[in-house]
Amino acid sequence: xxxxxxxxxxxxxxxxxxxxxxxxxxxxxxxxxxxxxxxxxxxxxxxxxxxxxxxxxxxxxxxxxxxxxxxxxxxxxxxxxxxxxxxxxxxxxxxxxxxxxxxxxxxxxxxxxxxxxxxxxxxxxxxxxxxxxxxxxxxxxxxxxxxxxxxxxxxxxxxxxxxxxxxxxxxxxxxxxxxxxxxxxx
Numbered sequence: 001x002x003x004x005x006x007x008x009x010x011x012x013x014x015x016x017x018x019x020x021x022x023x024x025x026x027x028x029x030x031x032x033x034x035x036x037x038x039x040x041x042x043x044x045x046x047x048x049x050x051x052x053x054x055x056x057x058x059x060x061x062x063x064x065x066x067x068x069x070x071x072x073x074x075x076x077x078x079x080x081x082x083x084x085x086x087x088x089x090x091x092x093x094x095x096x097x098x099x100x101x102x103x104x105x106x107x108x109x110x111x112x113x114x115x116x117x118x119x120x121x122x123x124x125x126x127x128x129x130x131x132x133x134x135x136x137x138x139x140x141x142x143x144x145x146x147x148x149x150x151x152x153x154x155x156x157x158x159x160x161x162x163x164x165x166x167x168x169x170x171x172x173x174x175x176x177x178x179x180x181x182x183x184x185x186x
Contacts, residue, residue, distance in 0.1 A: 007065040008090030009034070011056075011082040011151050018077040019054045025075050032063040034096065036103045036155075038110050055103070055111055055155050056148065061096060064088070082150055089150050098131045098146050102157050112145055112156035119166055126163040133157075135164065 014022045023035040036055040041048050064072050064081065069088065072078060081088035102109050105127035121135045121144060133144040142161050147154040
């Protein structure tokens with residue numbers, strides 16, 4: 001039962017460290033599923049190894065129409081769909097698209113614990129052209145944060161300084177004073 005591409009994306013909460021198993025089971029049940037992964041180096045006692053880990057530990061994404069919910073919820077390892085109140089909360093299509101572009105790009109991506117207060121920017125060049133996110137700056141490079149608001153989780157991507165532009169130009173105090181002078185003070 002392949003879901004209609006117009007069915008909304010939902011975040012599926014899964015048992016700890018069961019993301020890949022649940023992903024495979026949902027695919028076998030013909031659901032459209034997205035499990036964003038990143039490469040991380042882990043040290044074993046005798047060697048280093050690169051492993052693929054979920055960008056959003058404990059979650060994966062699935063297109064779910066109302067009739068298909070029971071099939072998803074009956075999958076071993078699934079805890080529940082992320083809900084707002086009693087109803088499963090859909091995730092904005094543009095948030096999933098942005099995460100898919102980031103995962104499929106050659107850029108370094110990793111989980112990010114929380115949002116830093118920063119300016120919202122849009123990628124104007126590069127493999128993520130058109131994607132918006134929050135800008136972070138470290139001493140040596142720039143990074144952009146992409147978020148799934150419903151989960152309150154984020155990932156961080158290293159980007160080039162030339163690839164970004166502000167989403168909204170900052171409104172200077174002088175511009176604000178000019179527009180405020182149009183209105184008489186009572």
